[in-house]
Amino acid sequence: MWCLEMIISVTKKWMPWNIISFDLAVEDVTGGHPKLQKREYLQNGYFPVVDQGQDAIAGYTNNDEMVYDGSLPVILFGDHTRIFKYVNFPFVIGADGIKVLQAKKYFNTKFLYFYFKSLHIPSRGYSRHFKFLKEIKIPLPPLSEQRRIVEILDQADALRRKQAEAAAKADRILPALFIKMFGDPATNPMGWDVVKMQSLYAIPPNYGTMISPKFNDGEWLDLRVTNIQNGQLNLDDCKYINLPIEDIERHQVANGDLLLARAIGSASHIGKCIVAYPGKEKWAFDSHLMRVRFNQSLVYPEFVQNFLTSHGGRREFLKFTRQSAIQFNINTKEFNSIVVPLPPLNLQKFFLNHLNLFKSSRNQQSQRSQFFNQIFEILLQRAFSGELTAKWREAHMKELLAEMEAQAKAITDIDENEQLSLL
Incomplete structure (x- = not known):
C-alpha cells in the first residue's frame, strides 16, 4: 500500500517524485502483432517499417495487414541495439529483436521516451537487453509537469535535429561535385x-x-x-x-x-x-x-x-x-x-581545393552539432533530476500536490488489483 506521507514531502525548492517499477509504468504490447522480415522491406511504399536499427524508417511495405493495430503513440526498444524510438504514426514492426512499449495512463509517452533516452544501458554484445531495461526504476512527476518537461526537451531536440539535417545536406554536396566534375565512374562519360x-x-x-x-x-x-x-x-x-x-x-x-x-x-x-x-x-x-x-x-x-x-x-x-x-x-x-x-592531375587538384573548403565547413557543422547534442544531454539530466522544472514547480505547487495524490491512489488501485489477480 502506498503511503502519501512517505511519497509527498514538499519543500519550497523541491518536491520528490514517486519512484515506481518498470512494470507499473510500461506495458509490453509486442505480442500478437505481425513483424516484417528484413528481406521483405521495400525502398518505397505506403507503410513505413520501423525496426531496431539506426534509421528512423528502415523500409516500407504495401501490405496493410502488417500495420500495427494497437493504440499510439508507442516506444520501440531495440533488444539488441538498445535504441529507443518514439512512434506516433501508423507503422509496421520490422524484423526481430524489437519491443513495443505502451505507457500506462499516468505517464506521458514522450516523457517516458526522453527518460529512457537519458539512461545508460550497458552493452552485452548481441544478447538481449530488455531484461536490463525492466530492472530500472522510473520517476513519476505529475502529468502536468511531465508535459512541461516534454515541451522543453522537444524544443531542444528540434534544434538538435535541424542542425543534424543541415549537416546531412552539406554531406551531399561533395558527392554531387565529384560527379559534376568527373562524371559517373560506372559509365565514364567524359572519356578519361x-x-x-x-x-x-x-x-x-x-x-x-x-x-x-x-x-x-x-x-x-x-x-x-x-x-x-x-x-x-x-x-x-x-x-x-x-x-x-x-x-x-x-x-x-x-x-x-x-x-x-x-x-x-x-x-x-x-x-x-x-x-x-x-x-x-x-x-x-x-x-x-x-x-x-x-x-x-x-x-x-x-x-x-x-x-x-x-x-x-x-x-x-x-x-x-x-x-x-x-x-x-x-x-x-x-x-x-x-x-x-x-582525370588529369590539375583537375584532381581543383577538386582537392574544393574538398579542403568543404572540410572546413563540415568541421564547423560538426562543432555546432556537438554543441547542440551536449546541451540536449545536459537538459535530459536536469529534467530527470527535477532541476529543469524547479521554478515552474514552485509556481504550481497546489495543483501538483493534488495530481500526485491522485497518481498515488491510481497506482495503489492497480497494485491491489494485480495482487488480487494472483490469488
Missing part, C-alpha cells in the same frame, strides 16, 4: 583514361599489425576499423601498441596514406576508408585495415577515396570483394584489379 589501381601506387598496399592494442599502454596509436566513421577519422575510441622497430616501415601511417577496411562483418562497411594525416604523431594500423600509399604525381589519395565512395566506384569495388561465413573481405590482389577512370 582507365587504369588499374595497381598502376597508381608508390609502394604496394599491405595489411596492418596483429599486435593486440590496449587502452593506455603503448607509444603508437593503433587505428582500427571502428575509427573510420562516415569517411572521417573518429578518435573517440583510442587504443595503443608498442610497435617493434622492424615493423615500423610496414605498419606506420604517413601523411596521405589511404586506410581501408578490408575485413569486416558488415557488407555496408567493407571498403570504408579515410586519408590519414598524422603529422608528427605515431600512428599504426591493425590487421583489418589495408594501407594504400599512392604516387601523388599520378593521383591524389582524396580522389581515390571519393571514387570509392561514389555509387559507380562502389559498384566497381564490390565486384572484387568476397564473403566468408563470418565476414566480407578484399585482399591486395583483388584491390589491385579495381579499374579507375583517371
Whole structure:
C-alpha cells in the first residue's frame, strides 16, 4: 500500500517524485502483432517499417495487414541495439529483436521516451537487453509537469535535429561535385583514361599489425576499423601498441596514406576508408585495415577515396570483394584489379581545393552539432533530476500536490488489483 506521507514531502525548492517499477509504468504490447522480415522491406511504399536499427524508417511495405493495430503513440526498444524510438504514426514492426512499449495512463509517452533516452544501458554484445531495461526504476512527476518537461526537451531536440539535417545536406554536396566534375565512374562519360589501381601506387598496399592494442599502454596509436566513421577519422575510441622497430616501415601511417577496411562483418562497411594525416604523431594500423600509399604525381589519395565512395566506384569495388561465413573481405590482389577512370592531375587538384573548403565547413557543422547534442544531454539530466522544472514547480505547487495524490491512489488501485489477480 502506498503511503502519501512517505511519497509527498514538499519543500519550497523541491518536491520528490514517486519512484515506481518498470512494470507499473510500461506495458509490453509486442505480442500478437505481425513483424516484417528484413528481406521483405521495400525502398518505397505506403507503410513505413520501423525496426531496431539506426534509421528512423528502415523500409516500407504495401501490405496493410502488417500495420500495427494497437493504440499510439508507442516506444520501440531495440533488444539488441538498445535504441529507443518514439512512434506516433501508423507503422509496421520490422524484423526481430524489437519491443513495443505502451505507457500506462499516468505517464506521458514522450516523457517516458526522453527518460529512457537519458539512461545508460550497458552493452552485452548481441544478447538481449530488455531484461536490463525492466530492472530500472522510473520517476513519476505529475502529468502536468511531465508535459512541461516534454515541451522543453522537444524544443531542444528540434534544434538538435535541424542542425543534424543541415549537416546531412552539406554531406551531399561533395558527392554531387565529384560527379559534376568527373562524371559517373560506372559509365565514364567524359572519356578519361582507365587504369588499374595497381598502376597508381608508390609502394604496394599491405595489411596492418596483429599486435593486440590496449587502452593506455603503448607509444603508437593503433587505428582500427571502428575509427573510420562516415569517411572521417573518429578518435573517440583510442587504443595503443608498442610497435617493434622492424615493423615500423610496414605498419606506420604517413601523411596521405589511404586506410581501408578490408575485413569486416558488415557488407555496408567493407571498403570504408579515410586519408590519414598524422603529422608528427605515431600512428599504426591493425590487421583489418589495408594501407594504400599512392604516387601523388599520378593521383591524389582524396580522389581515390571519393571514387570509392561514389555509387559507380562502389559498384566497381564490390565486384572484387568476397564473403566468408563470418565476414566480407578484399585482399591486395583483388584491390589491385579495381579499374579507375583517371582525370588529369590539375583537375584532381581543383577538386582537392574544393574538398579542403568543404572540410572546413563540415568541421564547423560538426562543432555546432556537438554543441547542440551536449546541451540536449545536459537538459535530459536536469529534467530527470527535477532541476529543469524547479521554478515552474514552485509556481504550481497546489495543483501538483493534488495530481500526485491522485497518481498515488491510481497506482495503489492497480497494485491491489494485480495482487488480487494472483490469488
